[in-house]
Amino acid sequence: MNDRARPRHGGDAVAEALQAQGVACLFTLCGGHISPILSAAKARGIRVVDVRDEATTVFAADATARLTGRPGVAAVTAGPGIANTVTALKNAQLAQSPVVLIGGAAPTALQGRGALQDIDQRPLVEPHVKRCFKVGRVRDLAPALMQAFALAQAGVPGPVFVECAVDLLYDEALIRQWYADAAGKGLSLADRALRWYLNRHAAKLFDGSAAPAKLDVQVPAVPVAGAGALARALEALRRAERPLLVLGSQAVVEAAQAERLAEAVARLGIPVYLSGMARGLLGREHPQQQRHQRRLALREADCVLLAGLPCDFRLDYGKHVRRGATLIAANRSARDARLNRRPDVAAIADAGRFIQALAQGLGAAPARWAAWTATLATRDQAREAEIAAQAAADGEHVNPLALLRELDAVAAEDAVFVADGGDFVATASYVLRPRGPLAWLDPGAFGTLGVGAGFALGAKLARPRQEVWILFGDGACGWGLVEFDSFVRQGIAVIAVVGNDAGWTQIAREQVKLLGDDVATVLARTAYHEVAAGFGAAGLLVKHAHEVVPALARARELASQGRPVLVNVWLDKTEFREGSLSM
Template sequence: MDGGQIVAAALKAQGVTFLYTLVGGHISPILVAAQQQGIRVVDVRHEATAVFAADATARLTGIPGVAAVTAGPGVTNTLTAVKNAQMAQSPVVLIGGAAPTALKGRGALQDIDQVSLFRTVVKWSAAVRRVRDVGPALNEAFRQAQSGVPGPVFVEFPVDLLYAEPMVRQLYGAQRGGRSLGARAVQAYLRWHVNRLFAGSQRPYEAPPAQSLVLDLPAPAQVAAVAARLAQAQRPVILVGSQALLQPDQAPALAQALTALGAPIYLSGMARGLLGRNHPLHVRHQRRAALKEADLVLLAGVPCDFRLDYGNQISRRARYIAVNRSREDLTKNRRPDIGVQADPGAFLRQLSAQQVDGERWAPWLAQLQARDRERNAEIAVQAQSPSAGINPLHLCREINAALGADSIIVADGGDFVATASYIVQPPGPLTWLDPGPFGTLGVGAGFALAAKLCRPAADVWLLYGDGAAGFSLMEFDTLVRHHVPVLAVVGNDGGWTQIAREQVEMLHSDVATVLAQTDYHRVVEGLGAVGFKLDDPELAAETLAQAAAAAVTRPVLVNAMLGKTDFRKGSISM
């Protein structure tokens, strides 16, 4: 087996079904061998999209997503997407091509120090220099990606490790400068180098069993201590984050555990939709007020970062309990009264086995539910307000009504997507995909691509801001070529509205925040997809229904011409 075949065999053994890539000469043997192994090779139009797709694959399946990109610019183009995966704690394996081993540092095409470049954004990295190390390096990459706090890893494979040995020997053995003493010395060195390159690689490669997520289980005494505090609480709040969903197959058991606990629950990140749409314990609005009034707050897989005002949203009088795989996140900005370094999902499942009487919290839960109803009523009234274009609240309500039980929502944008987060309700576990705490724009097409590939029966709705759409709209070519039907809705208000809200008011200038209300529906039509223009609010439900029908077989984009509202005034995050 050559190096490319070993890479493919190792990926197959790890349960990888999709390899996301943008083709390049440094990685061609990997792509060909992966296809021969039955791994579906999905080629995209930008390397960042490949990593975004790998990220979403990991979140939805629990198996690390894999992207392979060519050397130099191919690798550097992934940097933002890799950092996004790191901050989202998503296990991603990035394979990078590299210049031939004998030409490192000699000015070879696209030869840069890739490992150093990625050192601060990955958990682990390796530059492989012998064929016999190809398989072990990949196995270690999968182990590292899933251990402790999951995250991205990077493995570099020089191109001369990936081709068959006879071809590499032929290339290195070419005559270089005649028969002079210097030329003979160079050829002797190259023969030695190739011998070293392939030494020990003649033994058949046997891929080990697939790695799996290692659970950090809590100590029984810690679970009992938290149960005792919970039993004493009068106004508890549980906030569940993405880290609790690292085992997708355990989502139903986690939902049952939260139901058994009986405390009011807020969901964030990948945990959105965990309890379905109308669960009585799930509270959606006025989270800041609830945290201030609570006498016990349990953060399960959520750090005290900017999303919780660095811990200031939690009352200083409340008992604060944190459960997190990361020791750093466990104490970020605020030290908990009880800190448990463990898997949050496993912790909650064990906590639910304790005897806790949730009936005593009924008045507190009723108070929070009343606030939810009041806020929903306010949004309904605001959705009817006249606007120069379509009211975004009205459009989001229509999207929410159009979602089916098998829908997955991908969120990629600023103002429009943040508005949707108040209104659009994911129908079930693992049906909401957003970038995570890095707030990266451009995840949309990659996330939607992976969501439809991983769950072919699902209806994938991609909610785009018009600014965010510019990052990945070209990937509709990818969706068309690979026959991946998704339904995108662009909230087109002609601007970077989330920024403009604060900039115009504070600095009295709209510089760099204005966009054209472009015909994005015509753009995707040029790429082979189906486009709809929506500029009449009364036709919103009908247009979405037509788009959903078309999206059964082809990618679709609805270009919704929005008006401006004050719904999210003053909402900028720092």
């Protein structure tokens, strides 16, 4: 039916709010509870991207948010549909990604009475989002969505949930007929009371729904550091002999500011380690950027600036920073700024903007910092030489370091890397050099496996002209394989490289050493490429080192023709990451 020919319904109100927010893609797995939203979104030119697992919808929305700086949007059906998103929601929350999840729900008059897929969804979702909106009237649908977008971006970004019951989404005449059929035509007092109640309930649902909603887009103010914190930080830097900057994902939450942030970091002249979404901020070969021996550098630095990351397990709960150093923490979250280690200067503000303000206030970097930077660069070069030597070692199959060095050499200069795995992906973080800002996506602090397919889907749709690579561990790829069906159907030409060492190697390394048992850590040399081919993608198998370069070249060629590709690479075991278990 033509959109103009059918009666207006609540799905139109939702779609109009999405359109007002500039949403280009709506990620979904279909369900009768949300069908009107999908139909109305399509009618308004919003691309509806359907996948095979509800978690994928949120992962894809998360990636879109990270790369665009605007909330990504997912819509899933009631009950199990919502339940299946919980891991992805928690991942977005801990990664501080602005995501709007729209969930269906049972009819308002039947909730709590055993309706299909009816559960109390608020307790399930509430711990993992900034707010739950439970909409009770059709006229409140669009305002709730507009508030959700603003809240997702405000302060510390994060996911927001909007519950839309099915009887708010279909047109009024149809819903009234449903209720009339449910009430029946009995003449008893109970029957008449039920009809009266349902008629009154329907009137409340649709009261005022004909009036056009106000679709004013709210852009939350960016939190800026106070003058006192900025002055104290500048004073500490001017005194410093060995300053160090560690930049995390929150520093690049304003995607549009990434280039300005890179320029500011360069002007500061402080040696810098980049982590999470900040990886690649300075390009591949910037002289200030350090990649190795971060723990040692933190212990030697006399002034440490943590911008957009907390002292969690990744910094050994603050113990990597020596007690005598001046610690400056810039973070939108007061809790994160003080987590495990109280800073000498706390700038509760956007970390990226704080770095820009510091660069403007500091002026030229003191000449005495050059020797410190050179010391760290020398260490980096020595570690690179060690990695090169380890990559040259031959084995029965493919050395993972050699594979990743070849991938780093051949990937396009605009390539985006998506990391989904344990040992193989952690190894990649030492070898691969993201080409520019916002060119690396990993799950973040939650360490979630299974993000790869959704992240790649969102990344390719956000940046359709760029080359997108998924780095899959063979354990992690089990979650994403089914989405090759989605890639093929949607024309999403990503390249996946599976590091296939037939095991959950990151766990096995320490488990076998500590317990003498490899139980539940052993996988097979599974033919993942054949599974991808079964979905209509291209599948390539690499068993030996001499096959790597031709396979990567072929994968790029196929992807450039619009075909998704999976390259299944049999890896040798290595000792590169011994002692790497995190707690």
